[in-house]
Amino acid sequence: MSQVQSNQVAQESIHGHEHAHDHHDHKETFITKYIFSQDHKMIAKQFLITGMFMGLVGMMLSLFFRLQLGWPGQEMPILETFLGKWAPDGVLDPNFYLAAVTIHGTILIFMVLTAGLSGTFSNLLIPLQLGARDMASPFLNMLSYWFFFASSAVMMVSLFVETGPASAGWTVYPPLSALPEASSGSGLGMTLWLVSIILFIVSVLIGGLNYITTVLNLRTKGMSMTRMPLTIWAFLITAILGLLSFPVLLAAGLLLLFDRSMGTSFYLSDIYISGQAMEQTGGSPVLYQHLFWFLGHPEVYIILLPSLGITSEVLAVNSRKPIFGYRAMIGSMLGIAFLSFIVWGHHMFVTGMDPLLGSVFTFTTLLIAIPSAIKAFNYITTLWKGNIVFTPGMLFAIGVVSLFISGGLTGIILADSALDVNLHHTYFVVAHFHLVMGVASMFGTFAGVYHWFPKMFGRMMNKKLGYIHFWVTIISAYGVFFPMHYMGLAGVPRRYYQNFEFFDGFADLNVVISIFAIIGGLVQFLFVFNFFYSAFRGPKAPKNPWKSATLEWTTPVKGIHGNWPGEIPAVHRWPYDYSVPNGEERDFIPQDEALSEQEKEAKVTH
Amino acid sequence: MLMNIALIALIVLTVLTAARLLNVIQAAATLRGQKAHEVSESDNQLNAFIWLLYLVGLLGMFVYLTVKYYNDQFVPQAASAHGEEVDSLLNLNFIVISIAFVITQVLLIWFSWKYRYNKTRRATHYAHNNNLELIWTLVPAVVMAVLVLKGLIVWSHITDDDEGAINLELYARQFDWSARYSGADNALGKANYTMINNDNILGLLSPESIMEQMTLLRRDSTVTDSSIVNGFLPEEKLGKEKTRLRRIIHQIRTIAGFRYEYETGAESFASTYDDVIVRDTIYLPVNRPIKLTMRSQDVIHSAYMPHFRVHMYCVPGTETYFNFTPIITSEEMKEKLSDPDFEYRLYCNNICGATHFNMMLPIRVIDGEAYDTWAAGKKTFGQETTERLAAKGWITRFANNN
Known part of the structure; x- marks a missing residue:
């Protein structure tokens, strides 16, 4: 209790400071308001819009290689228009094919689904849902965005270098990524890739520290940890995962940089290339993979958990029901987070790792199925006997659950070392992780954008366009990735420039996949249009458009610096008091509403 | 160029029209009393x-x-x-x-x-069970x-591990495969990457190949050294030549070590003599266990044979292993699938560079006798080396080269 009170004191002092601020300099310049802003709401928008831009770039790259895979070798002038020398006569160059695959993965995983998702919604929601004036350190928060921006800029620059961008796959396994002789993309393009990722890690670490500190220290009066919305729990756990795993990637990246430029041999050993035997011996390329996947696997959950957190919130609000099994949801997220650190080896069953280790990693990986199942069933039960309002955000949230199940289940097969042998690096893997991590998280992001758009811009997005966007996207997503499972079962390897000399049975399926990819890609422009149109011209939003119980909807429609004009509201109940059978007509009770006499008597203590 | 401008203009116009249209639609909806945040029945x-x-x-x-x-x-x-x-x-x-x-x-x-x-129903407040x-x-x-x-x-x-398995090596490099059979002794002879040259792709060590490589490297080092000493090279080229010389010296040192081992009798390097290298089609005997040893020359490759449910990375600097036993011959499979062109295949399944997708080798599974006959007819590494050195007119006895 004293903890909570001291937090309140801290909040008040910030509050007091804000008042002083109001009196002295009210004039914010364009630069302090829109560019070097320290307001968490503006930083959230910056993350979102940068993420959207990068998302479109990543999507375009995927369309380029889908054109090649659907119609291999066919001349398509549009490719030459976009890519110039990388698509002579309209046929994609094999080097650029690999580069497109690599940069598509990198951008989507890091720039879009880590920064674009976590960066946006942690920033927007942590202070608003916890009742804080701003992040613990607004300045670091600003730095976090600008490091991310720099990282994205460097990644974009790498697309335009003479020798091409990095092209060793998003995992950039050395020695391929370490030796410019082995691949043209491993020259300057790879150096820029590493620089970009290092900047990115700095951004994630600064941001994560800030999120954790804010959640732990700046909760309003009455907001105990078990009264936090599940979104906040998800962001908190995500930030902790990032803080523990990204430094390992930094180490891996630095060692790779040393191997590339200083002649060290961390990852290089006994290599003969371009007619010369290199001096490096004693290093291990597999070491890199251990380090990489020590980040790589938690990274999956860094991407997925925020999306699941958003889903919990949106599902509960629009089912007009409390989330089912609040504590079990927290517990399963913690369980997944813990397990995510001891399963990295399942990416490496066929690297020559000791078979005994393979057994251990199979065991730990399959354990993840248990908390995941709990989450899925709890989501389903949340819908049961609800009163479901199909806002666009709600459609995307249900979509997340559907995709999470479809994609997650195939993980049971891939986690099994005996089965992974034949499926490793096939389209089965591509299908699995795109559904469960890629599309599911993307849908979580969309759910968040549609749901909290009124909070970001004070206006409503167009619902009808949202519906079209949702249905076309989910059908395309399944149309693209579901068939890939079967290609994988037939043993078609991923990252092949063309597959069909030996796997000609899938030529027509590949055309179908590419058509779905193109449709799904184009419909995203509808979203972009809806987003920007509504930000400027959309109808004005009411204060609490979705009749939600959480604190962010108690702030003024037009967001202000410091979030609440007067005192910060205190919290008296958990965030999911929907449809409480209390005889009232209203079907939700805001978190900041004091307990009624009736409730006090019943000693409801959530 | 004109096309592009027209295209951009078209896109801009479409967006503007769409915005206008949406404006009208939303205004009409507001007039009808619909609220933007409420989902209609x-x-x-x-x-x-x-x-x-x-x-x-x-x-x-x-x-x-x-x-x-x-x-x-x-x-x-x-x-x-x-x-x-x-x-x-x-x-x-x-x-x-x-x-x-x-x-x-x-x-x-x-x-x-x-x-x-x-509208008439209320959701059930059901928080946990x-x-x-x-x-x-x-x-x-x-x-x-x-x-x-x-x-x-x-x-x-x-x-x-399978008892009595045939030792077979798969050797990967950008962008092709080689297979090495262990020969009569069923032991794969030693190899080292410093021994690699155009005629010895796998870098196998035998007294003759050591001598040959030493001679080649000495010549290379002299050529490289003089191009550096002459000083006519542009800056960038000079750096590359210096690296090359450094690498050759490292190679010579390493190989001198092998020569020393040979001369002192610590190691005979004779196990490679009966090894057989195959670069076009891999033949395997049916129903005999195989122990695959995998190596790579340059980057990580991966040996993927979907029919055999075999998959293992080939990692430079280390060896990896996989055991399996083929149980259906190619002919039987052709009949089963009624596909006369059927071949088992070895693919590379770890991204390894531009033509990664094309790195493939056919595999034929034949019965044991046919395999023995096939194996007996292949030229061994020892024979190949001796013949090559003889054709070059180089002294073939290792010791005389000192």
């Missing part, structure tokens, strides 16, 4: 109905694709001893996840449809326990 009904179509479509696609593609025509038939075991494990897993998939998707979508918004949650913790846990156990049993069979 008809929208709820429509979306709930599409969810039902979605469920039918999803399950329909699942059944259609499974029937069409998860069968012997598309899935490579298991042609190794452990392959069948793997397949039955896969089928078990497939059935389990299919059941879970159907149950959960049906519940999810059915609830979404059934409990669509109704420990028994229910216990059930869906324990059921997956038990199922997982069974799957883990079964999986680990198969895994231990796959990774077990």
Whole structure:
């Protein structure tokens, strides 16, 4: 209790400071308001819009290689228009094919689904849902965005270098990524890739520290940890995962940089290339993979958990029901987070790792199925006997659950070392992780954008366009990735420039996949249009458009610096008091509403 | 150029028109009294109905694709001893996840449809139920326990060493494969990457190949050294030549070590003599266990043979292993699939550079006798080296070269 009170004191002092601020300099310049802003709401928008831009770039790259895979070798002038020398006569160059695959993965995983998702919604929601004036350190928060921006800029620059961008796959396994002789993309393009990722890690670490500190220290009066919305729990756990795993990637990246430029041999050993035997011996390329996947696997959950957190919130609000099994949801997220650190080896069953280790990693990986199942069933039960309002955000949230199940289940097969042998690096893997991590998280992001758009811009997005966007996207997503499972079962390897000399049975399926990819890609422009149109011209939003119980909807429609004009509201109940059978007509009770006499008597203590 | 400008103009116009149109539509909706944040009755009904179509479509696609593609025509038939075991494990897993998939998707979508918004109803405040949650913790846990156990049993069979297996090496480099048979002694002779040259791609060590490589490197070092000393090289080229010289010196030092071992009698390097290198088609005997040893010359490759359910990275600087036993000959498979052109294949399945997708080698499984005859007819590494050195007119006796 004293903890909570001291937090309140801290909040008040910030509050007091804000008042002083109001009196002295009210004039914010364009630069302090829109560019070097320290307001968490503006930083959230910056993350979102940068993420959207990068998302479109990543999507375009995927369309380029889908054109090649659907119609291999066919001349398509549009490719030459976009890519110039990388698509002579309209046929994609094999080097650029690999580069497109690599940069598509990198951008989507890091720039879009880590920064674009976590960066946006942690920033927007942590202070608003916890009742804080701003992040613990607004300045670091600003730095976090600008490091991310720099990282994205460097990644974009790498697309335009003479020798091409990095092209060793998003995992950039050395020695391929370490030796410019082995691949043209491993020259300057790879150096820029590493620089970009290092900047990115700095951004994630600064941001994560800030999120954790804010959640732990700046909760309003009455907001105990078990009264936090599940979104906040998800962001908190995500930030902790990032803080523990990204430094390992930094180490891996630095060692790779040393191997590339200083002649060290961390990852290089006994290599003969371009007619010369290199001096490096004693290093291990597999070491890199251990380090990489020590980040790589938690990274999956860094991407997925925020999306699941958003889903919990949106599902509960629009089912007009409390989330089912609040504590079990927290517990399963913690369980997944813990397990995510001891399963990295399942990416490496066929690297020559000791078979005994393979057994251990199979065991730990399959354990993840248990908390995941709990989450899925709890989501389903949340819908049961609800009163479901199909806002666009709600459609995307249900979509997340559907995709999470479809994609997650195939993980049971891939986690099994005996089965992974034949499926490793096939389209089965591509299908699995795109559904469960890629599309599911993307849908979580969309759910968040549609749901909290009124909070970001004070206006409503167009619902009808949202519906079209949702249905076309989910059908395309399944149309693209579901068939890939079967290609994988037939043993078609991923990252092949063309597959069909030996796997000609899938030529027509590949055309179908590419058509779905193109449709799904184009419909995203509808979203972009809806987003920007509504930000400027959309109808004005009411204060609490979705009749939600959480604190962010108690702030003024037009967001202000410091979030609440007067005192910060205190919290008296958990965030999911929907449809409480209390005889009232209203079907939700805001978190900041004091307990009624009736409730006090019943000693409801959530 | 004109085309591009026209295209951009078209896009801009489309966006502007769409914005205008949306403006009008929204204004009209406001006039009718619709609120932008409220979902209308008809929208709820429509979306709930599409969810039902979605469920039918999803399950329909699942059944259609499974029937069409998860069968012997598309899935490579298991042609190794452990392959069948793997397949039955896969089928078990497939059935389990299919059941879970159907149950959960049906519940999810059915609830979404059934409990669509109704003004007159109130949702049931139902926050938790420990028994229910216990059930869906324990059921997956038990199922997982069974799957883990079964999986680990198969895994231990796959990774077990087979007694008396034939030693065979797969050697990868950008962008082709070589296979090395261990010959009569069933032992793969030693190799080192510093020994690699155009005629000795695998870098095998034998007294003759050591002598040959030493001679070649000495010549190379002299050429490189003089190009550096002469000083006519541009800056960039000079740096490269210096690196090259440094590397050659490192090579010579390493090989001098091998020569020393040979001269002192510590190592005979004779085990490579009977090794046979094959670069076009791999022949394997049916029903004899094979122990694959994998190496790589440059970057990580991966030896992937889908029919044999074999997959293992080839990692530069280290060796990796995989045991398997082919059980169906190529001829039998041709008959089974009624495909006269059928070949088993070895693919590279780890991204390794521009033409990664083309790195492939056919494999033929033949019966034991035919294999023995085939193997007996191949030229060994020892013979190849001796013949080459003789053709060059180089002294073939190692010791005389000192």
